Amino acid sequence: MESIFHEKQEGSLCAQHCLNNLLQGEYFSPVELSSIAQQLDEEERVRMAEGGVQTEEYRTFLQQPSGNMDDSGFFSIQVISNALGVWGLEIILFNSREYQQLQINPIHEKAFICNYKEHWFTVRKLGQQWFNLNSLLTGPELISDTYLALFLAQLQQEGYCIFVIRGSLPECEADQILRIMRVEQQQRPKLIGEDEAQRVSVQQTSDAGHTADEVLLDEDEEELRKALALSRQGMEVEDEEADLRRAIQLSMQGGSDPRSPGAAVTAGSSHDSGSSEEAMTAEELRRRRQAYFDRQQAQSSAHDRSSADGAKESGTKPDQ
Known part of the structure; x- marks a missing residue:
């Protein structure tokens, strides 16, 4: 050369x-x-x-x-x-x-x-x-x-x-x-x-007080925050379903007529341990109860399909 x-x-x-x-x-x-x-x-x-x-x-x-x-x-x-x-x-x-x-x-x-x-x-x-x-x-x-x-x-x-x-x-x-x-x-x-451009870039990063390890640490912390946010979302879904189950039980125990426009039912949040209460109107209860039943039905259907597929692979028929 x-x-x-x-x-x-x-x-x-x-x-x-x-x-x-x-x-x-x-x-x-x-x-x-x-x-x-x-x-x-x-x-x-x-x-x-x-x-x-x-x-x-x-x-x-x-x-x-x-x-x-x-x-x-x-x-x-x-x-x-x-x-x-x-x-x-x-x-x-x-x-x-x-x-x-x-x-x-x-x-x-x-x-x-x-x-x-x-x-x-x-x-x-x-x-x-x-x-x-x-x-x-x-x-x-x-x-x-x-x-x-x-x-x-x-x-x-x-x-x-x-x-x-x-x-x-x-x-x-x-x-x-x-x-x-x-x-x-x-x-x-x-x-x-x-x-030279790379050297200047590294120098600027160093002058700003961010080392390579700190940059990686920041990225790890960001990933951790995302994971915590996702886990909180899962907890909120579980808490919502617990609240709804309790509300359904109360409504079936002879509470106010859910079809009445002014009716309301009180349900305690599972993660509040009864320290706070949330009032739901009959219409809101109906919507949430329907959504709850729809989710349960979807999960049940998914389970049945999984069982059928497993039985097909093993050569047996699923229980009727």
Whole structure:
């Protein structure tokens, strides 16, 4: 891996890094790419002037910023194409109809350059292996032949424009070495700044007074609170059924006529041990009694079905 040239991100000079990582050397500088961009701007100005320097279109063109570069270090596809032309290289849009009709397996190409939201990076074959030379990574990323097509398809799905590089790339040390040997990558490179971001996150957590053990403890306490809440719900259901059974017994012992609108029955809560009482109207008692009977009937039906299933499995008939 040490022989592979990998220029890492500086500012917004990803187009420069893309070209240099493709060509495997410091072939272009920001000054040289700016010169190409200015030349393209001048050619565009001359073409616009052919329609008349007094026209509204020409005056509007002069007021617009360059479309080939900006102050941040961004360079357009035209700049990259012209820069590669110096080395006799050309680019073809990967998903164009012209290229797709060729039906070429990506592993038989030499290199690709990819662009998304003004970020450029190179994917190149060195020796017999493919590498992602994205300047945002801490180092080259090995891509297997079987994964290459999937990798490119994933980039397209994410909105990347992919260009195929055609022509003879300059000779480089990495290509010569990797022709006679293959490399293995034990750990894939991370994004630049990823380790620092994780360190800052851990430091912020520590500064806030929350260690990893405390975070786990908080999670355990939350789970315990949920379990207690569920158990309380179960107790409330049991208490409700106990209250209802007592109310039913009282109503059957000759209490007030439950059909009378003003009738009421008093039932003590089982978990209050008779210390508090709750008055229920006849209509409320009727509804709760019906709900209680419905639950009992459902439980009984479920039990009968379970018995029938068990008998069927054992080859016997259930008791009639």
